[in-house]
Structures are given as C-alpha cells and as structure tokens.
Amino acid sequence: MTEAPTGAPYDPHARVHLGVFYTGVGPQLLWNDPSAADHVAIETFIGVARLLERGLFDAFFLGEGLRVRENRGRVHDQDVAGRPDAITQLSALAAVTERIGLVATQNATYNFPADLARRLASLDLLSDGRAGWNIVTTDNAWTGANFRHGGWLEHERRYDRAGQFVDAVTALWGAWEPDAVATTGEAKSWARPGSIGEVARSTDLVDFRAVATVPASRQGRPVLFQAGDSDGGRELAASRADVVFSANTAYDKAVAYAADLRARLARYGRSADSLRILPGASVVLGDTPDEARERARRVREEQMSAPRAITFFEQYWGTDLSGYDPHGPLPGIDPVEGELDPSRGTIPIERRTGKLALIARWREESEQRGLSMLELAREVAPGHPAFVGTPSQVADEWVRYVRTRAVDGFNITPYLIPSALEDIVDKLVPELQERGAYRTAYEGETLREHLDLPPLNP
Numbered sequence: 001m002t003e004a005p006t007g008a009p010y011d012p013h014a015r016v017h018l019g020v021f022y023t024g025v026g027p028q029l030l031w032n033d034p035s036a037a038d039h040v041a042i043e044t045f046i047g048v049a050r051l052l053e054r055g056l057f058d059a060f061f062l063g064e065g066l067r068v069r070e071n072r073g074r075v076h077d078q079d080v081a082g083r084p085d086a087i088t089q090l091s092a093l094a095a096v097t098e099r100i101g102l103v104a105t106q107n108a109t110y111n112f113p114a115d116l117a118r119r120l121a122s123l124d125l126l127s128d129g130r131a132g133w134n135i136v137t138t139d140n141a142w143t144g145a146n147f148r149h150g151g152w153l154e155h156e157r158r159y160d161r162a163g164q165f166v167d168a169v170t171a172l173w174g175a176w177e178p179d180a181v182a183t184t185g186e187a188k189s190w191a192r193p194g195s196i197g198e199v200a201r202s203t204d205l206v207d208f209r210a211v212a213t214v215p216a217s218r219q220g221r222p223v224l225f226q227a228g229d230s231d232g233g234r235e236l237a238a239s240r241a242d243v244v245f246s247a248n249t250a251y252d253k254a255v256a257y258a259a260d261l262r263a264r265l266a267r268y269g270r271s272a273d274s275l276r277i278l279p280g281a282s283v284v285l286g287d288t289p290d291e292a293r294e295r296a297r298r299v300r301e302e303q304m305s306a307p308r309a310i311t312f313f314e315q316y317w318g319t320d321l322s323g324y325d326p327h328g329p330l331p332g333i334d335p336v337e338g339e340l341d342p343s344r345g346t347i348p349i350e351r352r353t354g355k356l357a358l359i360a361r362w363r364e365e366s367e368q369r370g371l372s373m374l375e376l377a378r379e380v381a382p383g384h385p386a387f388v389g390t391p392s393q394v395a396d397e398w399v400r401y402v403r404t405r406a407v408d409g410f411n412i413t414p415y416l417i418p419s420a421l422e423d424i425v426d427k428l429v430p431e432l433q434e435r436g437a438y439r440t441a442y443e444g445e446t447l448r449e450h451l452d453l454p455p456l457n458p
Contacts, residue, residue, distance in 0.1 A: 008262060008272045008405035015437050016402050017409030017451060019103070020052055020421065021245070021280060023063035024083035028282060028383050030302050030416050037417050040082040042092065044417065049093045051418060052100055055425035056439050058450040059101035059132060060093065061225075061245075061411055062086040066107060066143050071311050072320065078308045087119050094127035101447030103132035103225055109161060110138060110147045113168040113201070114210035120222050121173055121214050129219035129446035133169075134245065135226045135236070137162050157205070159232035164206040166224065166240050171199045173221040175212045219446035220456040229257075238264035242453055243276040245411050249386040254279060254406040272405075276451050281410040283394060284385045285423045296388040299415050300378055309377035315340055316359055326374040330366050335359055385415070391423075395431035402437065408451075 025031045025039045037044040049060045065081035086104035094102060102123065106116055124131035137158035138144070141151030153161055180195035200209040226233065226241035229248065237244040238261060248257035257279075262272045284299055286292030304312070306326040314321045318336030340355060366376045387394045401407045414420040432438035444450055 008258070011403050011405060013436070014402040014405070014408075015439060016398050016432055017276060017278060018055070018057045018424075018438075019059035019061045019101070019278060019409070019411045020048070020057060021061045021063060021411045021413045022048065022417075023413070024065060024081045025079065026063070026081065027079050027308070027381075028303060028413055028415055030299070033302065033416055035416065035419055039417070040084070045089060045093060046096050048418060048421065049097050049100060051421055051425055053097050055421075055429050056442060057100055058409070059103045059447060060090075060097075061103040061132075061134065062089060062105055064105035064107060064134075064136065066110060066138070067146050070142075072314060072318075076311065078305075078311055087123050090131070091123055091126060094123065094130065099130070099442045099445065099450075101130050101132055101223070101450055102127055103134050103223070103447075105134040105136055105227075107136050107138055108165040109153055109158060110144065110149065111165075112208070113165050113206055114172060114199075114208050117169040117172040117210075118213055120169075121212065121216075124217040124219070124222045125214050127217075129217040129448070131217070132223040132225050132243070132447055135162060135166060135224060135241070137228075153205075159228075159230075159236050161205040162236055163240065164201070164203050166236075168199065168201045168206050168208070170221065170224075170240075171201075172210065172212045173216060175199050176215045178216070181215055217446075219448040223447050223451065223453070234261060234264060237261065237275065238270070239268050241275060242448070243278055243451065246277065246279045249279045249281050249410075251401065251406060254401065255404070258406055271454075273452075274454055276408040276453065277406075278409050278411045279407055280413050281386045282383070282413050282415060283420070283424060283428070284388045284415070285391055285394065285427055286388075287390065289389055289393065292388050292390060292393075296385045299385065300383075303383055303415065304374070304378045304381055306374055309374045312377050312381050313373060316355060324373065326377075327372045330363055330373055330376065391427040391431045394428055395435060395437070398432065399435050399437045 030036055031039060037047070052060055063083060064086055065083040068081055069076040069079060086106065090102040090104055104120065104123065106120065120131060120133050139151065139153045139155045139158045144150045144152060175197040177195040180191050182190050196211060198209065198211050201207060223242045224240060225243045225245055226237040227245040228234070228236065229246050244261065246257055248254050258277055261275065261277065265272060265275055284292055284296040286295050309326045310321050310324065316335060317331060318338065321331055324331050335356065362376060362380060365371065387397060402409065412424065429438055433440055442450065
C-alpha cells in the first residue's frame with residue numbers, strides 16, 4: 001500500500017466522518033438572516049440533531065460558553081452566545097434521537113473532576129453509549145471570575161491541569177468492574193462486593209477522593225475529544241484523546257498537522273488509528289462553481305457587517321472606535337498597549353502577542369491597496385469558508401483528504417441553520433456515498449463505533 005504524505009498508508013477505502021460544531025450564536029452564524037432558526041429554541045436543537053441523524057453524521061457537537069462575550073466591558077451585542085448547558089441540552093436530545101453521538105464541550109479548568117465525571121457518565125449511560133467529552137482549557141481571569149477563581153491558573157500550566165483532570169476522570173469511569181451489577185434477582189447483592197473501587201488523587205492541581213456513582217455504558221466511557229493546535233494541546237491529544245478537533249483545514253496544513261500528531265502518538269505507544277482527526281470546516285455549496293463563489297462572498301459580507309468590523313478592530317485598538325466610518329481608512333490613533341482582551345472569546349494563537357506589529361502590517365496593506373476598515377476586516381478576520389464549490393467538487397476534495405490520511409473527516413461549523421446543513425445532508429452526502437466514501441447506514445450503535453475507533457483496553 002502506498003504511503004500517504006502524512007506518514008500513514010494511503011487508504012483507497014477511507015470514508016469521511018462528519019460532525020457538526022453547534023456553537024450557538026457566534027461570529028460565523030448569520031443570526032439575523034430571515035431564514036435563520038431560533039438559536040435558543042428546543043425545536044431548533046431537536047430539528048438539527050434529527051437532520052444530522054438522517055444524514056448519518058457521527059456526532060452533534062456543542063460548544064461551551066461559560067460567560068457571555070464582551071466588547072470593552074460590555075455585552076458584545078453583535079455576537080451574543082445562546083448556549084444552554086451542554087450536558088443538560090444533550091440529555092434532552094438523547095431522548096429524541098437514536099444513533100447520533102452527543103458531544104459536550106466541558107472545561108477542565110473550572111470544573112471538578114468527580115462532579116464532571118458523574119455528569120458525563122450519566123449522559124453516556126442515558127444515551128446508551130453515545131456521549132463524548134470535548135476537553136477545553138481556560139486560563140483567563142475574565143472567565144474565572146464566574147467561579148471565584150479569577151486567573152488562578154498560569155497560561156503555561158493549563159494543559160498540566162487538563163492532563164491530571166482527564167486521568168482522574170477516566171479513572172473514575174473505570175472504577176466499576178464490568179460485571180459489578182447483578183443481572184438477576186437471585187444475586188445476593190445488587191453490586192458485587194469489592195467491584196466498585198474508590199478513586200483518589202492528590203497532585204498539585206487535582207485533589208479529591210470519590211466513588212463513581214454509575215456503571216459504564218455499552219461503549220465503556222465517553223469518547224474523548226480535544227480541541228487545540230498549540231504544542232500543549234497536541235501533546236494532550238496524542239497522549240489521551242480519541243478525537244482531535246483542529247483549525248488545520250487547508251490541505252498542506254492538514255498534512256503537516258497529521259504527520260506531527262501521528263509522530264507524537266508513536267511516542268506514546270499509540271497507533272495512528274487510535275486517534276481521529278476532524279478539523280473544523282465551513283462549507284458553502286452551489287449548483288455551479290460561480291454560484292458557490294457568489295454565495296460565499298455574500299456569506300462573508302453578512303458575517304462581517306459594518307458594525308462587526310468596528311467591534312473587531314476595537315478588540316485590537318482597545319478603545320472606542322464607534323465614531324469612525326467603517327467605509328473609511330483605519331483609525332489614525334495609536335492602539336492601547338497590552339495583549340488582546342480575552343473577553344471576546346478565543347484568540348488565535350498567532351495573535352495572542354505581537355498586536356502592534358500586526359496592526360502595523362494592516363496599516364501598510366490597507367494604505368497600499370486602498371482598503372476601508374470594512375474591506376480589511378473581511379479579509380483578515382478569521383472565518384473564511386474552507387470549502388466552496390458544487391457538491392461534486394467538495395466531495396472530490398474530501399475524498400482526497402481522507403484517503404491520503406490528511407484528516408479522518410470534518411467537524412462542520414454552519415453559517416446558517418438549518419439551510420446550510422440541509423445542503424450538506426441532501427446534496428453533499430449523496431455525492432460522498434456515490435464515491436464509496438460515506439456510510440449508507442449506521443453500522444454501529446455507539447459513538448465509538450461510528451468513529452471506527454479501536455475497542456477500549458479491558
């Protein structure tokens with residue numbers, strides 16, 4: 001078998017795994033489009049989950065918002081996150097779906113291991129083995145203020161905490177022996193004596209003693225997802241995760257990321273197939289290439305409106321820019337010193353520092369090309385559609401990605417709910433099926449089975 005550029009064998013039979021990253025209202029979603037569904041209505045959540053199940057998706061993947069985003073100390077009203085508690089929401093969806101995986105983003109910094117282990121195990125048990133945990137970290141004091149912790153964790157140590165946290169949680173999930181629960185009323189006790197163990201941890205960042213309260217589901221434990229592109233994030237993924245969710249969607253970056261991650265897996269004694277790589281992806285489809293490109297242009301213009309352009313640059317300047325014309329040049333005033341305000345949410349790694357140099361490059365580019373604030377924002381702000389084309393074109397591209405092992409699939413970030421997802425289910429999925437690159441029916445019952453992950457070690 002020919003080796004792919006990622007260091008893994010080329011696989012002519014590889015199939016695309018798909019999830020949807022449902023963030024609530026966010027910068028990519030056209031919440032004000034006349035056709036947009038109500039982003040906080042239970043009917044919307046149910047409708048999306050059932051749509052994805054009809055499309056044979058692996059998972060419905062929920063983002064987390066521990067605090068509503070702000071802009072210079074006020075609620076960021078251009079992007080208010082409508083996110084109910086993920087485990088609560090997914091527990092409700094477990095009752096109205098049958099096969100699709102249910103993945104909750106949960107923070108390893110501002111939760112407690114025994115409590116979170118119990119809640120995630122409950123979701124896994126109630127959904128009959130369809131739960132997943134997307135492990136995220138946070139170190140900023142803005143989020144920590146909601147938990148009376150402030151910035152208690154140094155930025156460099158957030159993955160140390162996450163690693164210790166995950167080890168503690170997985171120990172709790174494994175604390176019930178497989179035959180702990182009686183299967184007949186003739187047994188002397190409901191739980192076999194000695195079959196449920198106590199778990200204790202006493203490290204510098206995790207300290208507790210607990211007994212797990214529920215047995216394992218049919219998949220053994222929730223599937224571990226991990227989101228992160230930093231070195232610490234990659235190490236956490238390689239050492240502990242089952243699925244990694246990254247921003248490396250462009251083919252060359254995806255190839256480099258996969259090769260790096262698989263080299264790390266080998267150092268931990270893990271096989272290349274023990275981890276699924278599902279980068280985030282936005283998709284804009286059209287009946288013709290020109291129609292798709294025009295739709296992508298309109299989507300980008302709506303995503304980055306004039307008011308959003310002003311608030312985008314306010315994050316970098318650190319001051320009120322509402323008096324500036326978004327159709328005019330960049331502000332001539334100097335930006336405020338210091339790193340970017342974390343209250344607007346995730347900041348790309350390459351923009352955490354070096355703000356002044358970045359603004360200087362923007363000034364030069366906008367002056368050379370005569371770009372307005374709005375035009376520049378549409379070019380430099382994150383969020384450009386990753387895949388634009390006809391369903392046939394995108395299917396061909398995705399087949400190349402998975403069969404050269406650059407990725408195992410994609411976690412879709414929709415720009416419009418439900419229509420953008422309906423296009424994928426009704427138009428793109430059939431194209432993938434015709435190429436033998438997508439399932440035609442669910443072949444398993446648990447999330448772990450959907451992802452074709454190897455069985456857990458007994």
